[in-house]
Amino acid sequence: VPAPDPARWPRETLPVDLTALPVPVLTDEDAGPYLTLGAVLATDPDTGVRNLSVHRMCVQGPDTLTIWMVPGRDLELAHQAALRRGSPLPVAIHLGLCPAVLLSSCCPTSLVPPDLDELAVAGALAGQPVELLPCRTVDTEFIAHAEYVIEGELLADRAPESRHGTVATPEFLGYQGRAHPSLPLIRVTGITARESPILQAVSGPGHEQSVLLGFGMEAAVLDLLRRRGTPALAAHCHTAGGGQLMVVLQWPAKRGPEDDVAVRVAAEAVLEQFRMAKLVLCVGDDVDIESDQDLWWAMVTRFQADQDLHVLPDREGFPLDPSQHTGYSPSLSADGRTAKAVFDCTVPYAQRARFQRPRFTEPSLPAPRRPAAPHLR
Incomplete structure (x- = not known):
């Protein structure tokens, strides 16, 4: 596959200010604005395998996010591997992706084991490769067609998810979520966007x-x-x-x-x-x-x-x-x-003979009558 041409995917560099983006707040109780469909792409420094996964991330300031990672899953393991090396984990957060990429990011481990790149699955679903480009401020890649890309580093530092209560944001089962007392922080280093970008989001029980x-x-x-x-x-x-x-x-x-x-x-x-x-x-x-x-x-x-x-x-x-x-x-x-x-x-x-559903016949309509031929003199 030829290397992607950045000219095909023109992007604008935006100020590093998350508060200027149209990030939704879903309820009056929410801990803050949430990225609810942010797909995080990172490479495990030990295995070299990329991981793409969706996480809830709360805007804590102009350049800071908290992130909730399910314990033991691939992104957390990559984060721990980076910290053992004494460095943060470079990440690219995508908002606005094609369905094939989002669907591949949600596949369970039994289908996509840790040594398999989710982007390969996305390419198979889409019938064409997923094009990647280098980030501008951190040493990792991003998906070229994404509407917004937030570049940053997943740090060792932690912070409470909510600074003013116990509520996070609605969960996918339809109940209000509980805020975690301590979550890892992402420091944002750059934000880019396509022309007239659309910020994609979902509500928890949607x-x-x-x-x-x-x-x-x-x-x-x-x-x-x-x-x-x-x-x-x-x-x-x-x-x-x-x-x-x-x-x-x-x-x-x-x-x-x-x-x-x-x-x-x-x-x-x-x-x-x-x-x-x-x-x-x-x-x-x-x-x-x-x-x-x-x-x-x-x-x-x-x-x-x-x-x-x-x-x-x-x-x-x-x-x-x-x-x-x-x-x-x-x-x-x-x-x-x-x-x-x-x-x-x-x-x-x-x-089985007692449970037959009726098969209704198709209505038979009379054939349309042809109009009489005009009388010719």
Whole structure:
């Protein structure tokens, strides 16, 4: 691939002042303006592998951001590797990227292991390479087509996420987020933008964020089931669960009574493999998995709670769900654990003849009448 030509991607250098950018404040309680769809690109100094991941970052001043990194994930590991070398980690924060790049940044580790560059995945999705250019103020690269690029260094210094309360900004499950008492700081060294740039953002419980999170998980679930030898027709990570907590699986027509058990066992495997997954809803191939009306119809007419509900008690879960708390359920051994459940709304093989949906005929319309030919004299 030829090296990108900077002339193809003209950029304007902006003052280093985050407060001058249209960064949203979502609620009156928020800790401050938040970059909610900032994609951070950094290279691990130990492995040389690039990582692209989206993080919430709170504007703390004209040239300062706090960043929340999930512990143990690739960006935090790269940050720790840089600090062991005695230097900050150069980063490029992107606001406004094409869908392929954003989708690749949200893929789970089971699909994109640490030694695989997310930008390679983005290039495969887009059908063309992702072009990179060198940053102007730090020793790293940025994605050439980004609307805004914030260059900076991820420091060893830390600061509270909120300086005036305990609230951060709304989380993706629809509840107000809690501010962290101490988070790493990013010192901004430069800001560039394309002509008439658009600052891309999402709200915490928004549909867009749930779709981004669900895309990679759907692929990972289908990959797990394929490797188990029980492939489903489709997987849909419903936005009601933030694209993570509720998984709908569509199964092909059952070939024998053994498939009644196979569906349940495969659904339980999904719950065991994916910490975030809390509910799995199984339906047949005649149910539209993207129609809430169809899903509720299947629940009402193809589900008996005494035999079709299968519960896995006290499993590792996700603490941002407020019900996953010992104060809510004393049967949980610790906060952040949960009871998981399979709702099997597939038709039992032996009963399949009783559950046929009608196939309505297409209305037959009379053929249009031709106008009479004009009378010629």
